[in-house]
Amino acid sequence: MYLSIIRGAATGPARAPGAVPSTVVGLGLVSLITDISAEMITAVLPLYLMYGVGVGFLHLGAIEGLYAGATAVLRLAGGYLADRLGKPKAVAVAGYGLSALAKLGLPAAGGWLPGISLAIAADRAGKGIRTGPRDAMITLATPADTLGRAFGVHRAMDTTGALLGPLVATGLIALAAGYHAVFAVSFALGLTGVLVLVFFVPTPTAPPPPRARVAPRVALATLTAPGVRRACLVAALLGLVTIGDMVLYVAVQQRAGLPAGVLPLLPLGTALTFLLAAAPVGRLADRLGRWRVFLAGHGLLLLAYLLVGFAATGWVGAALALGLHGLFYAATDGVLMAYVSPMFPTALRSTGLAAVQTAQALARAAGAVAVGAALQFTTVPTAFAGLAVLLGAAIAIGARLGRPA
Amino acid sequence: MTARGKAFGAVLITLTLAGGLGYAGWQVASAPGSEGPPLDLGRAGSVLYVDDRDGRVRQVAAAAPGEVLGIGPACQRAYAAGGTLACLRPAAIPGGHEIAVYDAELTERKVLRVWGTPSRTRVSASGKLVAWTVFRSGDAYLFGGGFSTTAGVHNLGTGEHYDSLEEFESTVDGKVLDAADRNFWGITFAADDRTFYATMASGGRTWLMRGDLRTKRLESVRDNAECPSLSPDGTRLAYKKRVGEQWRLHVLGLATGVETALAETANVDDQPAWLDAGTIGYARSTDGRPTLHAVPADGSGAPRALRSGSSPAALAKAAS
Numbered sequence: 001m002y003l004s005i006i007r008g009a010a011t012g013p014a015r016a017p018g019a020v021p022s023t024v025v026g027l028g029l030v031s032l033i034t035d036i037s038a039e040m041i042t043a044v045l046p047l048y049l050m051y052g053v054g055v056g057f058l059h060l061g062a063i064e065g066l067y068a069g070a071t072a073v074l075r076l077a078g079g080y081l082a083d084r085l086g087k088p089k090a091v092a093v094a095g096y097g098l099s100a101l102a103k104l105g106l107p108a109a110g111g112w113l114p115g116i117s118l119a120i121a122a123d124r125a126g127k128g129i130r131t132g133p134r135d136a137m138i139t140l141a142t143p144a145d146t147l148g149r150a151f152g153v154h155r156a157m158d159t160t161g162a163l164l165g166p167l168v169a170t171g172l173i174a175l176a177a178g179y180h181a182v183f184a185v186s187f188a189l190g191l192t193g194v195l196v197l198v199f200f201v202p203t204p205t206a207p208p209p210p211r212a213r214v215a216p217r218v219a220l221a222t223l224t225a226p227g228v229r230r231a232c233l234v235a236a237l238l239g240l241v242t243i244g245d246m247v248l249y250v251a252v253q254q255r256a257g258l259p260a261g262v263l264p265l266l267p268l269g270t271a272l273t274f275l276l277a278a279a280p281v282g283r284l285a286d287r288l289g290r291w292r293v294f295l296a297g298h299g300l301l302l303l304a305y306l307l308v309g310f311a312a313t314g315w316v317g318a319a320l321a322l323g324l325h326g327l328f329y330a331a332t333d334g335v336l337m338a339y340v341s342p343m344f345p346t347a348l349r350s351t352g353l354a355a356v357q358t359a360q361a362l363a364r365a366a367g368a369v370a371v372g373a374a375l376q377f378t379t380v381p382t383a384f385a386g387l388a389v390l391l392g393a394a395i396a397i398g399a400r401l402g403r404p405a
Numbered sequence: 406m407t408a409r410g411k412a413f414g415a416v417l418i419t420l421t422l423a424g425g426l427g428y429a430g431w432q433v434a435s436a437p438g439s440e441g442p443p444l445d446l447g448r449a450g451s452v453l454y455v456d457d458r459d460g461r462v463r464q465v466a467a468a469a470p471g472e473v474l475g476i477g478p479a480c481q482r483a484y485a486a487g488g489t490l491a492c493l494r495p496a497a498i499p500g501g502h503e504i505a506v507y508d509a510e511l512t513e514r515k516v517l518r519v520w521g522t523p524s525r526t527r528v529s530a531s532g533k534l535v536a537w538t539v540f541r542s543g544d545a546y547l548f549g550g551g552f553s554t555t556a557g558v559h560n561l562g563t564g565e566h567y568d569s570l571e572e573f574e575s576t577v578d579g580k581v582l583d584a585a586d587r588n589f590w591g592i593t594f595a596a597d598d599r600t601f602y603a604t605m606a607s608g609g610r611t612w613l614m615r616g617d618l619r620t621k622r623l624e625s626v627r628d629n630a631e632c633p634s635l636s637p638d639g640t641r642l643a644y645k646k647r648v649g650e651q652w653r654l655h656v657l658g659l660a661t662g663v664e665t666a667l668a669e670t671a672n673v674d675d676q677p678a679w680l681d682a683g684t685i686g687y688a689r690s691t692d693g694r695p696t697l698h699a700v701p702a703d704g705s706g707a708p709r710a711l712r713s714g715s716s717p718a719a720l721a722k723a724a725s
Contacts, residue, residue: 043495044495046522046540047481047495047522047523050481050522050524051455051457051460051481051482051695051715051716052457052695053690053693053694053695054457054688054689054690054691054693054694054695054696054715110692110693111690111692111693111694112693166498167497169495170495170496170497171497172429173460173479173494173495174479174494174495175433176433176436176439176459176460176461176479177429177432177433177436177459178432178436178458178459178460179460180432181428181429181432181433184425184428184429184432185425185426185428185429187425188421188422188424188425188426188428189422189425191421192418192421192422195414195417195418195421196414196418198414199410199411199413199414199415199417199418200411200414259568260519260520260555260568260569261517261518261519261520262518263501263520264496264498264501264518264520265498265501268498
């Protein structure tokens, strides 16, 4: 539930370990602040719509459907625009700014559902637009041999923000501050993120790209280069057999025999592991090879599947499964970006990273739906065994295709 | 960025954060009547509701809903009966919610953790049983289109905890239905603290179910009736029923089997509550705000707006 958000943004821990460039730490701080802002809204939006506006749950589903696809498309558009203009920071600022403004749109729309939908869509659009350029800035600022660590630091900071957001929102609600206070604080934090980005994050120095090279045709040619195509293909293939986070948590809870009341705690187990492991695993990826660590991360997920399907009993089993799940994210999320970014010429990095993220995200969404459906028709052990086999096959394909020539 | 630029940025950031926090503080301080007499759960003839401006439970006289008589905790959903107040509210854990149970002195007696977004809560007339419904979903921002619900019951007297009605045996028209996609919501209790009614959905259909906490069994009463609410005398059930594209309020005579459409013609997505033996209360959105309404239970008359707010609960005389 939370990781799908955590995954989309990216940041590093507030303490800069070693020689992570100040741009990366700055972007990490921006993501941390922005994620507090975003997750505050996520935590209260259903409540606001139901009890602050008074719309029913059917409407929530309809609103959801409106913006589901927009993020993916805009991600590519944001990435391409950043490359075309040669200004990833400017496009990232626009994306962060749009999301911040959207926070004001929610109370401004009052109870008018189209207005609320528009505000949510604008927020998601901002997220889509900024992600590619933001990750490109990380790679532009970081020496190629420490990319894994840089992304790890950024992702860890990002996750910290995602964990803090609901706490802030719940605190405000508990103080009976009302939904508008939540939106106001969220907007203030969103704007703060933009201001930190504008004033305190150094623009990475990159050679000004010759604009002619960023024509759509050139961009497409880069994206279909053999290495990139393989990475996209494998990432999508693995994404297809990656179970949705929430489905996994429910399976863990049921198979381990834990009370339903602990379900909200399970995502925290994954997130905390991710938070702690992202930077060190990123460093490990720099040393051992990013593709290898990326595939090994999926191997950990395979172990988690087997554990949940066949051995998860009690708290120990659940803790192990969540630990594996968190390590899986640490070994795959930023690591994939670190792996693919050197494949793109500097002038096309935003587009390239956005394309890989889009392929992975779409595949994971499709996979989550498919796995959810499969679980309806079979038992948990059968489904997880099947998944483990498919995942193992996908890892094997990834190992073959990704072998350095 | 120059040093001067950074200083300028720092000033802007400080102003932004101060503005946001200042606004929040001002909202807390100026919440509508945040000070006032506490709720009186024994006050017959009054109605509790949740005020959408600050989320607090407030109390008004049923006959004069304009004037606030009491103020209580902040809840997304609330219900009270028999000297017990149930309050569904967010927990500190992300995505978690809890049911806080208050006694007549408004002391928090128990907190039950649930996972999901609060939807319905009810207390039996004796104040012993507490029920809840939460929406569950696994998507990032809102809900993945489809949703599932979980409804459970806790017995404050015995400590018995029924985590989910999915663990009960359900029969529809005499046949056991154990499909994995069963969802339950909208529990309402009978006076015996044992019988209850709830909605069950499976395969795109919904049924009104009558359940028994002791035998852990549910059987269908009729289809297409959601969020039931049993009348104080236990003879009639109010519920929302899907008619075309919208939900309309209806009342069913349990002995007669006669179903009556109420005078409210707008879509109502709420669990109705009996304000008295002849009046149904409910919330629906009006001008972008949840608004309490009342409509006669016999299909006559017309709906009237009481005041803005949601989650109505009428306090009757103590059951014992």
